[in-house]
Structure formats: structure tokens, C-alpha cells
Amino acid sequence: MRGFTSLSAQAVSLLQDNIDTDQLLPKQFLNAIDRIGFGQHLFHDWRYLDDKEAVLNPDFVLNKPEHQGAEILLSGANFGCGSSREHAPWALADYGFKVIIAESFADIFYANCVNNQMLLITLPAEQIKKLSDIIATKPDSLFHIDLERELLTVAAIGIGFSIEPLVKQNLLLGLDRIGLTLTVQDAISAYEKRIPRFMRGE
Amino acid sequence: MAKTLYDKLWDAHLVTEIDGDGLLYIDRHLAHEVTSPQAFAGLRQHGRRVRCPEKTIATMDHSISTRSFDIDACGPQNALQLKTLVKNCNDNNIMLFPVGDSRQGIVHVMGPEQGLIWPGMTVVCGDSHTATHGALGTLAFGIGTSDVEHVFATQTLRQSKAKNLRVELSGRLAAGVSAKDIILAVIAKLTSAGATGYVIEYAGDTLQHLSMAARMTICNMSIEAGAKAGMMAPDQVTFDYLRDKPFAPKGDAWQQALDYWQTLYSDADAHFDKTIRIDVAALAPQVTWGTNPGQVMAIDGAVPDPASFSDAKQRAAASNALHYVGLKQGMRAGDIAISHVFIGSCTNSRIEDLREAAAIAVKGRVASTVKAIVVPGSMAVKKQAEAEGLHQIFLNAGFEWRLPGCSMCLGMNDDTLQPHDRCASTSNRNFEGRQGRGSFTHLVSPATAAASALTGTLCDVRTL
Structure with a gap:
């Protein structure tokens, strides 16, 4: 897996609370058996006026010409709530988003993003508003994100963020989390021997 | 030290720690057609096998017709997903209850009714409503597909410990009011993100009057308040429900299990990071x-x-x-x-x-x-x-x-x-x-x- 160290990219702002994974990727796209191609369907109901995805909704922020190529998404509180569908982060990543900055994230969504090498940054509402204002003034503002230093800079503003050490390490090194757990197989086997017979559920 | 039910279940399943994360053993894994195919594909890609096939049970529920047992009834893409589940379960020796099977059902209905879910277990599924099973005194939570793959390969998950939230329900429901009304009122009070970072334990005198179905309705929607999981201490209602279910422990094992299950409750002076109370007698x-x-x-x-x-x-x-x-x-x-x-x-x-x-x-x-x-x-x-x-x-x-x-x-x-x-x-x-x-x-x-x-x-x- 690739690691994540830093990023310089445009950001786009969708300041709304409780953006759920049904909005990120509606159910009709969940019947796939692979992980590819979901980006086209990201925000389907908001992004397209028709079900066949032929007619873009010109009012939706991701469709504005000035926001094409954005790799950072700004949003409100409880981003990614609802369904555990990992198809939602797959869609965000496939669309091109590498970093999401929000006031807070839903638990399962957060874990899913970590497993997909996406960086989620939590910032207070007022800072997100400030960043959003920068985008409104100058949509092509370049956001620089330095994961090692936990620092976001844009338009001469520097904002520190904090990220769990484990998540950071995982991102920086692009670790294979299953591979890592398999290095402690002996401990798992030892645990299995300790499970009382009546609780083995076999 | 006094422990909550969640603390007890956490401690009982802690295999080891990896860089500060808890590595939790998973006793029961439920799988369905939508969130598993990419996990099986990941195993194949890395040449990994399912560690404990007998601890995963699969069913078909999300993308099937409710008018016909024909798995082709909802179009070729849904059918492909269902057939992929059949193949993956066959290849990996996983028990599957397919469409038409007398044990098939929505994963969170099927699991408890088949006796697959026992108090004290850790239960996961690639579905956010897995907290349903917390009604039987389990630590049960939804996961994404990468973690489904992690469970297949290791029978464990890396987790950080959540905080404890107690929802204390008092009083008896009036006529025409049910468990669904309780949980909607709870979510309204907590708000849709109010329990993020917490495991909820539902407690209080209301619960003793509620059936297992009612309890499952309550735990089911814990995620709608953002909670990691929702759970209830098992009691006689739980044990009576589980006894004689097809996959419940039998004979001596039942008695030994029962002795253990009766220790699964929050200690009287256990610490909760947050408590809310609702009098359900007044609820419309x-x-x-x-x-x-x-x-x-x-x-x-x-x-x-x-x-x-x-x-x-x-x-x-x-x-x-x-x-x-x-x-x-x-x-x-x-x-x-x-x-x-x-x-x-x-x-x-x-x-x-x-x-x-x-x-x-x-x-x-x-x-x-x-x-x-x-x-x-x-x-x-x-x-x-x-x-x-x-x-x-x-x-x-x-x-x-x-x-x-x-x-x-x-x-x-x-x-x-x-x-x-x-x-x-x-x-x-x-x-x-x-x-x-x-x-x-x-x-x-x-x-x-x-x-x-x-x-x-x-x-x-x-x-x-």
C-alpha cells in the first residue's frame, strides 16, 4: 500500500452536518463485487438531475468548474454517519478525495477511511468556516497538508491538527493492517486456547 | 475496580495490544452478500485463508427479492453478488443460509433466533445495525469491508476503547407505545451524533418488562445516535429466549455458560462517562x-x-x-x-x-x-x-x-x-x-x- 506524507491540492467546501453514507453512495450502487468505479456515483442524488447520471446538477458544488480537481473536502459535523458501507470511502477516494476535513466523523466511517489510507482531519467549526471562506474568495487556493508535522497551511494561515499516533503511523507507512495483526498470531492462538469450551460457539 | 458490562466484555476479549490499540477476539461474525465480496477477494489477493470458518455464518438478505425465491429476480448484478456469496462460502467452508432456506433471514433477525448469539460474545458484521445483538449481553458492532477481511484472516479486530454511556429507562410503557418509541425518544434526546465515541448500556426497571424482540429494537438503533454499540445485561428473559435455540449451548455446556452469563452486568459502582434518564411511562x-x-x-x-x-x-x-x-x-x-x-x-x-x-x-x-x-x-x-x-x-x-x-x-x-x-x-x-x-x-x-x-x-x- 502507498503511504501518505503530504498533499498540496485544492479544496471544496460542503458545509452541512450529518452527511450520511447513503448520500455519499446510494444503495443502487452497492451490488458490485469489486472496489472500483464508485467515484462516478459519489453524491449521486445531489450531483445528477437524472438516475442515469447523464445530466449534472449545475447547482451542486462539486459540479462547479472552479472546484474541478479538488482533492480535499470540507464538511460539517458527524460526516459519514449511517450505514457501514465502505463503498462510501471507496467512492470518495475514487473521485479523487484524499483528505476530508470536518468537525467530526462517524466511527465506522472513520475506521473505513483509515483502512483506505485516507486522512481525516477534525477541526473546530470556526476554523472550518475560515477555510471555507478562503475557498469562496479564491477557489484555486492551494491547501498544503503536512501529516508528519500535523500542519495545514493555506493563504498564509497555518492550522495545526492532531491525529492519533497509530492512525498517523498507518498512513505514513501505508501499513497492511492485516499483515501487522498476523505477526501476533501466536497471541491469538494462545487466546483461543483460553476460551472456555462452553463459549467457543463452534 | 468496578467495571461496566462493556469493560467486562472488552477485558474478556483482549488478545493483546498492538501499539496501544486493543486487539479484540471476535467470537461471532455474521456475513451477507453486500459487504463481503471485496473482503473475500482481498483474502485471495494476499493468499490468506479464513482463520475460523466455523465462527462466521452467512445469509442473504440485502439484495434479494421479497416476491420470489429466485436469486435472479432482482437483476443480473444482484444475482452475481448473491452467487459470489455462495461461491465464497463454499470455497471457505462457511455455513450459508441462502434464499429459500428455512433458516434464512435478515442477518440481525436470523442470528439471535438461530441461537448463534450468546451473552458475553463479541459479535461483528459488515452492517451498521449489528448493535442489535447487544440486546443479548454481547459487545456487537458494525464494521466496513476491510475489517470484515481482517476478521476473516485473524478472527480479531484492532479497536480503541470507547467511553461508557448509560441510558436509564424507568417506568412501564402505556398501551399503544412500544420499544421503537423508546429508542426514537432516546435518539431525539441524544441527537444523531450524541453517542459518538460511546458504547451505550441500556438499563433501568423498564427493561425487565420488555421481550427480547423489544430489546433488540432498542439496541438496533444505537448507531442512529452515533454509538459504537448498544447493550443490555442478560437476565432471565435472555436465558429463556436462548434456551433450546438450534445453536445454543446444550447440556452441561448450557449450565456452565449460564453460570458465566450471570456475571455479565455492570458493577453497582461502575463509572459511566455520561448518563441520561428517560421515564417511558409518560411517552407517547x-x-x-x-x-x-x-x-x-x-x-x-x-x-x-x-x-x-x-x-x-x-x-x-x-x-x-x-x-x-x-x-x-x-x-x-x-x-x-x-x-x-x-x-x-x-x-x-x-x-x-x-x-x-x-x-x-x-x-x-x-x-x-x-x-x-x-x-x-x-x-x-x-x-x-x-x-x-x-x-x-x-x-x-x-x-x-x-x-x-x-x-x-x-x-x-x-x-x-x-x-x-x-x-x-x-x-x-x-x-x-x-x-x-x-x-x-x-x-x-x-x-x-x-x-x-x-x-x-x-x-x-x-x-x-
Whole structure:
């Protein structure tokens, strides 16, 4: 897996609370058996006026010409709530988003993003508003994100963020989390021997 | 040190720590067609095997037809996903209850009713409503597909410990009010993100009067308040429910298990990071008016004025929601006309739910303006309901009686709504477009759903 160290990219702002994974990727796209191609369907109901995805909704922020190529998404509180569908982060990543900055994230969504090498940054509402204002003034503002230093800079503003050490390490090194757990197989086997017979559920 | 139930389950499953993360052993893994194919593919890609095939049980529920047992009934892409599950389960020696099997059902209905879920277990599934199983005194939570793969490969998950939240329920429910109304009131109080970072333990004297089905309804929707999991200490109701279920422990093992299960409760002086209390005796039937499950009103109440929210963000959310659902502040619930009723889902499709709905359905006929479907949660529920004649009550009243599956809760099959359809639904999410693009969902109890089908409007079942 690739690691994540830093990023310089445009950001786009969708300041709304409780953006759920049904909005990120509606159910009709969940019947796939692979992980590819979901980006086209990201925000389907908001992004397209028709079900066949032929007619873009010109009012939706991701469709504005000035926001094409954005790799950072700004949003409100409880981003990614609802369904555990990992198809939602797959869609965000496939669309091109590498970093999401929000006031807070839903638990399962957060874990899913970590497993997909996406960086989620939590910032207070007022800072997100400030960043959003920068985008409104100058949509092509370049956001620089330095994961090692936990620092976001844009338009001469520097904002520190904090990220769990484990998540950071995982991102920086692009670790294979299953591979890592398999290095402690002996401990798992030892645990299995300790499970009382009546609780083995076999 | 005094421990909460969650602390006890955490400690009992801690294999080791990896860089500060807990590595938790997973006793039971439930799988279905939608969130597993990429996990199996990942195993193949890395040359890994399923560590404990006997600890995973699979079923088909999300993308199947409720009109036919034919797995091709919902189109080639759904069929491919279902056939992929069959192949993956065969290749990996995983027990599968496919469409048509007498044990098939919605994963969170099937698991407990087959006796696969025991107090004290850790239970995971690639589905956010896995907290359902917490009703049996388990630590149960939903995971994404990468973690499904992690469980297949290692039978463990890396987790950081959540905080403890106690929801204390007191009093007995009034007639016409049910577990669904309790959990909607809880979510309204917590808000849709209020329990993020917490595991909820439901406690209080109310619980002793609630069936396992009612308890599962409550735990099921813990995620709608953002909680990692929801759980309840097991008691005699739990043990009586589980005894003699097909996969429950038998003989000596049952007695040994029972001795252990009786230690699974929060110590009297255990620390909770947060506690909320609700007196359920005063509760009216509840209904959601907006686009998240925390936007709830009493059935005899009115749609709130966004300006009445002191918090600016809640005000904006309310305003957006009302715009989407096409309702105006001050509208009485009873004046809101509906076009559809859905009775089903992992929240409310158990036999007790269907009995509650049938007890109302028997009083009249589905309004001519309403299309109403009843989707039992499992083949076992369907069989039991038919043995009791409930299906006949529904059919006589003008409801459709369908085959088990997730159905219109999320509409991965052909049970979907059209734009501007308005549904009284016993499911768990009223997100924009959840049941079909441009449609509106009002979450209610089975009794409220049945009553609303008869009157054609959101209906206070106490007035029927």
C-alpha cells in the first residue's frame, strides 16, 4: 500500500452536518463485487438531475468548474454517519478525495477511511468556516497538508491538527493492517486456547 | 475496580495490544452478500485463508427479492453478488443460509433466533445495525469491508476503547407505545451524533418488562445516535429466549455458560462517562419528521419550528430537512398523508412486531391511497406468523405479505419508493432518498405503521 506524507491540492467546501453514507453512495450502487468505479456515483442524488447520471446538477458544488480537481473536502459535523458501507470511502477516494476535513466523523466511517489510507482531519467549526471562506474568495487556493508535522497551511494561515499516533503511523507507512495483526498470531492462538469450551460457539 | 458490562466484555476479549490499540477476539461474525465480496477477494489477493470458518455464518438478505425465491429476480448484478456469496462460502467452508432456506433471514433477525448469539460474545458484521445483538449481553458492532477481511484472516479486530454511556429507562410503557418509541425518544434526546465515541448500556426497571424482540429494537438503533454499540445485561428473559435455540449451548455446556452469563452486568459502582434518564411511562408514540433519526416528534405533536432550536446548526438542519420532506412547521402529525407503509427491517420484523401490527390491522382496511407491505424478518418469523394466521389478517386488510429480506429499509431490491412518495416505515433511517430518490420516510413503530396504513395519515394508534 502507498503511504501518505503530504498533499498540496485544492479544496471544496460542503458545509452541512450529518452527511450520511447513503448520500455519499446510494444503495443502487452497492451490488458490485469489486472496489472500483464508485467515484462516478459519489453524491449521486445531489450531483445528477437524472438516475442515469447523464445530466449534472449545475447547482451542486462539486459540479462547479472552479472546484474541478479538488482533492480535499470540507464538511460539517458527524460526516459519514449511517450505514457501514465502505463503498462510501471507496467512492470518495475514487473521485479523487484524499483528505476530508470536518468537525467530526462517524466511527465506522472513520475506521473505513483509515483502512483506505485516507486522512481525516477534525477541526473546530470556526476554523472550518475560515477555510471555507478562503475557498469562496479564491477557489484555486492551494491547501498544503503536512501529516508528519500535523500542519495545514493555506493563504498564509497555518492550522495545526492532531491525529492519533497509530492512525498517523498507518498512513505514513501505508501499513497492511492485516499483515501487522498476523505477526501476533501466536497471541491469538494462545487466546483461543483460553476460551472456555462452553463459549467457543463452534 | 468496578467495571461496566462493556469493560467486562472488552477485558474478556483482549488478545493483546498492538501499539496501544486493543486487539479484540471476535467470537461471532455474521456475513451477507453486500459487504463481503471485496473482503473475500482481498483474502485471495494476499493468499490468506479464513482463520475460523466455523465462527462466521452467512445469509442473504440485502439484495434479494421479497416476491420470489429466485436469486435472479432482482437483476443480473444482484444475482452475481448473491452467487459470489455462495461461491465464497463454499470455497471457505462457511455455513450459508441462502434464499429459500428455512433458516434464512435478515442477518440481525436470523442470528439471535438461530441461537448463534450468546451473552458475553463479541459479535461483528459488515452492517451498521449489528448493535442489535447487544440486546443479548454481547459487545456487537458494525464494521466496513476491510475489517470484515481482517476478521476473516485473524478472527480479531484492532479497536480503541470507547467511553461508557448509560441510558436509564424507568417506568412501564402505556398501551399503544412500544420499544421503537423508546429508542426514537432516546435518539431525539441524544441527537444523531450524541453517542459518538460511546458504547451505550441500556438499563433501568423498564427493561425487565420488555421481550427480547423489544430489546433488540432498542439496541438496533444505537448507531442512529452515533454509538459504537448498544447493550443490555442478560437476565432471565435472555436465558429463556436462548434456551433450546438450534445453536445454543446444550447440556452441561448450557449450565456452565449460564453460570458465566450471570456475571455479565455492570458493577453497582461502575463509572459511566455520561448518563441520561428517560421515564417511558409518560411517552407517547413517536414519529420522525425530518431527515435524520434524531428529528422526532410525538404522534400527537406538531412539526417543530426550526426557529425553536437554540442551536444554530440544529436550526439549519431542521430547515433543510423540512424543505426536503415538504412539511411545514406546525403541521399536526395526524394531518400528514402517507402513500406507503413498510412493516419490516432488522429493527421491527420479528414475530412480536408482526403481532403488534396485526392487532391493529384487524381493525380495518388499508386506505385506498396507501400501498402497504409486510416483510417478515426471517423464514422462521414468516412460518410462525402464518401458523398464527397473522398473514391472513394482513392480507384481509389489504396489506401485501412478502418473503423475508431487508426490502424497503434500503431498497437494494425492487422495493423502492418513487419521488414524493411518503412512507410510514418501521425501519431505522429516514435519510434523504434512503427508500428511493426523492421519497420521504417517517420512522414509526409497527403499531403506528399499521394504524397509519388504515387511516392514510400518520396515526395515533391510541385513538383507533
